[in-house]
Amino acid sequence: MRIPEKIETKRLVLRKLNHVDAPAIYEGIKVKDVSRWLTAVPYPYPKDLALKFVLESILEFENAKGFSFGIVIKGKTKEPAGLVTLDRLDYGNKSAALGYWLGKKHWGQGYMSEAVKEVLSFGFHTLKLHRIWSNVYPENPASERILLKSGFILEGREREKYFKEGAWRDYLYYGLLEEEYK
Ligand SMILES: CC(C)(COP(=O)(O)OP(=O)(O)OC[C@H]1O[C@@H](n2cnc3c(N)ncnc32)[C@H](O)[C@@H]1OP(=O)(O)O)[C@@H](O)C(=O)NCCC(=O)NCCS
Numbered sequence: 001m002r003i004p005e006k007i008e009t010k011r012l013v014l015r016k017l018n019h020v021d022a023p024a025i026y027e028g029i030k031v032k033d034v035s036r037w038l039t040a041v042p043y044p045y046p047k048d049l050a051l052k053f054v055l056e057s058i059l060e061f062e063n064a065k066g067f068s069f070g071i072v073i074k075g076k077t078k079e080p081a082g083l084v085t086l087d088r089l090d091y092g093n094k095s096a097a098l099g100y101w102l103g104k105k106h107w108g109q110g111y112m113s114e115a116v117k118e119v120l121s122f123g124f125h126t127l128k129l130h131r132i133w134s135n136v137y138p139e140n141p142a143s144e145r146i147l148l149k150s151g152f153i154l155e156g157r158e159r160e161k162y163f164k165e166g167a168w169r170d171y172l173y174y175g176l177l178e179e180e181y182k
Pocket of ligand 1: 103145
């Protein structure tokens with residue numbers, strides 16, 4: 001299995017992270033509207049966490065445990081404006097989790113749909129996965145729309161799973177199987 005360190009789409013370059021990307025990751029993720037629906041990301045976001053995250057992501061990538069691709073927008077950004085990730089790799093069961101975020105100023109231009117399309121191809125064609133899954137809060141319709149547009153099926157809803165921003169939040173489970181992707 002040959003893992004590409006760089007995947008090109010029409011408008012994007014998806015590439016393995018480098019330690020010098022930490023400040024760009026910090027600038028994007030520290031914004032509350034970006035981090036608010038990412039369960040593992042704290043707000044406020046401590047600056048040193050970005051470098052720790054980037055270094056861990058590089059190690060995971062090199063050990064094929066998870067693949068975080070920085071999203072560089074051709075002609076607009078030199079550094080990653082966001083991330084699209086396949087992690088929680090379970091090679092025995094051929095499954096992985098999809099996650100993503102994009103810097104707020106780049107929202108609404110179809111970039112994440114474009115990035116997700118390529119990463120799904122990477123997951124199903126290169127990694128030969130059988131199943132890719134993702135979680136989303138019902139209060140995050142832009143993210144849910146990306147999953148639905150990409151063919152994901154709603155598989156379940158955990159009621160009031162997280163207490164976030166002063167309220168109990170449900171959590172939705174989406175999945176996409178190899179044969180549904182084709
Ligand atoms: C979710 C996120 C990645 C979307 O990125 P993006 O590049 O703006 O997404 P796209 O433009 O490719 O697609 C968004 C889709 O949602 C739709 N959308 C946007 N806001 C919406 C809303 N409030 N209600 C319904 N649909 C909405 C858009 O119209 C678009 O659908 P379309 O292509 O059919 O028109 C970005 O908003 C983000 O980083 N949010 C914070 C982090 C996050 O939520 N990550 C996902 C956690 S599960």
